[in-house]
Amino acid sequence: xxxxxxxxxxxxxxxxxxxxxxxxxxxxxxxxxxxxxxxxxxxxxxxxxxxxxxxxxxxxxxxxxxxxxxxxxxxxxxxxxxxxxxxxxxxxxxxxxxxxxxxxxxxxxxxxxxxxxxxxxxxxxxxxxxxxxxxxxxxxxxxxxxxxxxxxxxxxxxxxxxxxxxxxxxxxxxxxxxxxxxxxxxxxxxxxxxxxxxxxxxxxxxxxxxxxxxxxxxxxxxxxxxxxxxxxxxxxxxxxxxxxxxxxxxxxxxxxxxxxxxxxxxxxxxxxxxxxxxxxxxxxxxxxxxxxxxxxxxxxxxxxxxxxxxxxxxxxxxxxxxxxxxxxxxxxxxxxxxxxxxxxxxxxxxxxxxxxxxxxxxxxxxxxxxxxxxxxxxxxxxxxxxxxxxxxxxxxxxxxxxxxxxxxxxxxxxxxxxxxxxxxxxxxxxxxxxxxxxxxxxxxxxxxxxxxxxxxxxxx
Amino acid sequence: xxxxxxxxxxxxxxxxxxxxxxxxxxxxxxxxxxxxxxxxxxxxxxxxxxxxxxxxxxxxxxxxxxxxxxxxxxxxxxxxxxxxxxxxxxxxxxxxxxxxxxxxxxxxxxxxxxxxxxxxxxxxxxxxxxxxxxxxxxxxxxxxxxxxxxxxxxxxxxxxxxxxxxxxxxxxxxxxxxxxxxxxxxxxxxxxxxxxxxxxxxxxxxxxxxxxxxxxxxxxxxxxxxxxxxxxxxxxxxxxxxxxxxxxxxxxxxxxxxxxxxxxxxxxxxxxxxxxxxxxxxxxxxxxxxxxxxxxxxxxxx
Numbered sequence: 001x002x003x004x005x006x007x008x009x010x011x012x013x014x015x016x017x018x019x020x021x022x023x024x025x026x027x028x029x030x031x032x033x034x035x036x037x038x039x040x041x042x043x044x045x046x047x048x049x050x051x052x053x054x055x056x057x058x059x060x061x062x063x064x065x066x067x068x069x070x071x072x073x074x075x076x077x078x079x080x081x082x083x084x085x086x087x088x089x090x091x092x093x094x095x096x097x098x099x100x101x102x103x104x105x106x107x108x109x110x111x112x113x114x115x116x117x118x119x120x121x122x123x124x125x126x127x128x129x130x131x132x133x134x135x136x137x138x139x140x141x142x143x144x145x146x147x148x149x150x151x152x153x154x155x156x157x158x159x160x161x162x163x164x165x166x167x168x169x170x171x172x173x174x175x176x177x178x179x180x181x182x183x184x185x186x187x188x189x190x191x192x193x194x195x196x197x198x199x200x201x202x203x204x205x206x207x208x209x210x211x212x213x214x215x216x217x218x219x220x221x222x223x224x225x226x227x228x229x230x231x232x233x234x235x236x237x238x239x240x241x242x243x244x245x246x247x248x249x250x251x252x253x254x255x256x257x258x259x260x261x262x263x264x265x266x267x268x269x270x271x272x273x274x275x276x277x278x279x280x281x282x283x284x285x286x287x288x289x290x291x292x293x294x295x296x297x298x299x300x301x302x303x304x305x306x307x308x309x310x311x312x313x314x315x316x317x318x319x320x321x322x323x324x325x326x327x328x329x330x331x332x333x334x335x336x337x338x339x340x341x342x343x344x345x346x347x348x349x350x351x352x353x354x355x356x357x358x359x360x361x362x363x364x365x366x367x368x369x370x371x372x373x374x375x376x377x378x379x380x381x382x383x384x385x386x387x388x389x390x391x392x393x394x395x396x397x398x399x400x401x402x403x404x405x406x407x408x409x410x411x412x413x414x415x416x417x418x419x420x421x422x423x424x425x426x427x428x429x430x431x432x433x434x435x436x437x438x439x440x441x442x443x444x445x446x447x448x449x450x451x452x453x454x455x456x457x458x459x460x
Numbered sequence: 461x462x463x464x465x466x467x468x469x470x471x472x473x474x475x476x477x478x479x480x481x482x483x484x485x486x487x488x489x490x491x492x493x494x495x496x497x498x499x500x501x502x503x504x505x506x507x508x509x510x511x512x513x514x515x516x517x518x519x520x521x522x523x524x525x526x527x528x529x530x531x532x533x534x535x536x537x538x539x540x541x542x543x544x545x546x547x548x549x550x551x552x553x554x555x556x557x558x559x560x561x562x563x564x565x566x567x568x569x570x571x572x573x574x575x576x577x578x579x580x581x582x583x584x585x586x587x588x589x590x591x592x593x594x595x596x597x598x599x600x601x602x603x604x605x606x607x608x609x610x611x612x613x614x615x616x617x618x619x620x621x622x623x624x625x626x627x628x629x630x631x632x633x634x635x636x637x638x639x640x641x642x643x644x645x646x647x648x649x650x651x652x653x654x655x656x657x658x659x660x661x662x663x664x665x666x667x668x669x670x671x672x673x674x675x676x677x678x679x680x681x682x683x684x685x686x687x688x689x690x691x692x693x694x695x696x697x698x699x700x701x702x703x704x705x706x707x708x709x710x711x712x713x714x715x716x717x718x719x720x721x722x723x724x725x726x727x728x729x730x731x732x733x734x735x736x737x738x739x740x741x742x743x744x745x746x747x748x749x750x751x752x753x754x755x756x757x758x759x760x761x762x
Contacts, residue, residue: 103728106520272618275606411729419712422620422713
């Protein structure tokens with residue numbers, strides 16, 4: 001009897017395990033059939049249009065998943081609005097941590113149970129593009145409503161594009177600034193001015209031990225900065241063939257030396273003080289850090305007590321540089337070509353809903369600290385009032401996009417930083433070794449730079 | 461005849477039914493489950509890794525192009541591969557020696573007639589072993605923190621333990637020894653309890669000192685246990701990866717890369733599954749050889 005019970009238990013367990021391994025939640029329970037095509041609502045959008053007055057999936061209940069690693073609440077808000085119009089549709093927004101996202105997503109997209117929609121980061125382009133369906137929106141309409149769509153056009157089709165422009169800038173602690181006797185007039189515009197300000201913001205105790213760093217680039221600071229700093233001096237990130245990275249050059253050596261001097265000569269920080277610059281700034285130990293737009297959300301969510309401001313990345317002189325920095329785009333969601341046709345149709349319709357209106361782009365640009373690429377938002381008072389947008393807006397054309405280059409460049413830059421700042425490797429040797437490693441890691445990549453499409457490319 | 465035939469049919473049916481019922485015995489179900497488990501989670505991945513090591517392979521975008529032994533040539537010519545192998549060997553040998561030494565010393569202390577609260581100490585020593593490695597690694601990252609870490613405070617020094625190439629690997633080794641010595645302690649303690657009393661009684665009659673008893677009786681009798689601890693530890697430490705991922709991410713620079721961390725890096729950061737598979741096959745062969753040598757040594761000694 002006992003054996004029978006155990007056998008039955010094992011068989012049942014096996015069935016449950018197998019059931020648990022099956023696809024995601026596609027339940028349509030609780031959804032109503034929609035039989036009213038005329039919603040009495042206006043068509044939304046200038047050129048990308050969304051007409052709500054129709055039935056979705058013939059009014060029959062349907063459920064889709066949307067995967068993201070960030071901004072779940074922004075997607076959820078849009079999903080809720082869409083579901084109000086179409087009660088037969090359920091859009092389940094699933095948050096996956098960034099570390100898991102890029103392993104799970106491509107594997108899911110290969111099968112039939114993957115999410116119908118998913119958030120995209122352009123550095124993973126080559127791993128996901130083969131699983132994406134083109135947008136069911138005319139390219140001309142996208143071009144008329146958004147800037148920067150053209151570099152994303154493949155065979156006259158768009159699979160995703162950038163709805164916002166993101167770049168680096170300096171975040172500073174306003175209380176420390178004031179305490180050091182600095183005012184708005186002291187905001188540095190050149191690197192020499194920056195060094196002086198950083199010195200004033202640095203504090204040491206009676207034993208000479210650092211207690212407040214004027215500047216901190218530990219963690220992700222170097223890898224985020226070094227790929228953009230070369231542009232200030234007209235040095236491109238890629239060689240003429242557009243495929244080989246241009247890391248080992250005198251400009252990278254010079255810029256790295258400048259950053260190292262801030263620690264070693266000016267003593268405004270240390271590799272051993274606050275080994276994560278984001279946390280160090282958030283915990284009030286560091287006065288200035290270089291971060292991209294996402295830092296705005298990080299400070300708002302995790303360090304709300306910190307009074308912060310931002311200023312544009314300083315330049316070698318007060319002359320207008322070739323480019324102030326590089327930028328990258330925050331991408332629009334992708335649509336899974338292996339999802340069921342009905343689900344793809346819902347995803348395409350939901351995408352039009354998000355892109356035709358202003359709400360999604362605006363909310364997401366605030367969440368990610370990006371400048372919206374939607375033309376109708378260029379002069380929006382809320383957008384211009386946002387601190388990071390205020391910094392980007394006046395010189396928006398002077399930021400260069402190298403293309404969605406593979407993450408190997410940043411990963412190896414981080415190793416180079418550690419070799420120089422912690423292992424005391426000679427700068428030239430570390431950068432030479434970094435160049436070799438980047439070339440090796442990118443050997444399978446089909447990336448081609450779009451630096452030549454930069455508006456001021458001929459100024460080099 | 462018909463009646464006999466009918467009866468026979470009933471008999472055959474009953475036998476078949478009986479046999480069918482017998483197929484679903486607990487033993488068969490358990491064996492089948494284990495076979496399925498090993499086939500799906502062990503044999504298939506090993507086979508796939510072996511085949512994949514001859515391909516330019518990225519399962520995430522569907523690339524699977526045959527390239528012969530290129531992956532092996534690349535791996536064997538890669539400086540980072542040899543740095544990682546060297547780190548792995550240094551890590552494994554030092555941690556195994558420390559684990560055996562600490563484990564044996566504590567087991568001897570607990571076995572001593574003078575020791576008190578034995579059960580409590582046994583539990584305390586074994587606790588780190590059953591704590592998840594990820595959690596322990598995170599706690600030690602905090603302990604090693606140069607600004608507010610307990611270790612610098614206790615020692616009165618100012619060292620960035622995990623970001624200094626001279627201390628980073630040693631710090632991870634120290635944490636690993638601390639976490640794992642409990643296993644060796646318990647195994648040694650069990651062996652000490654099973655040692656024959658007559659040898660020690662004879663030694664007492666001969667007037668042997670404590671050290672002589674340990675060196676000439678206890679240690680030789682514990683050798684099979686030592687080999688067991690050494691071999692199981694070797695297999696575990698040659699695959700060390702979690703503590704590296706959490707504590708140093710292979711840094712500073714590449715100074716704490718171990719071979720398993722490099723395999724992870726190649727596969728899930730650079731998406732070069734072919735190269736990662738070639739490394740895995742080399743590691744597989746290396747561990748197999750070491751294990752075979754260990755078993756041979758054990759056999760010879762016994």
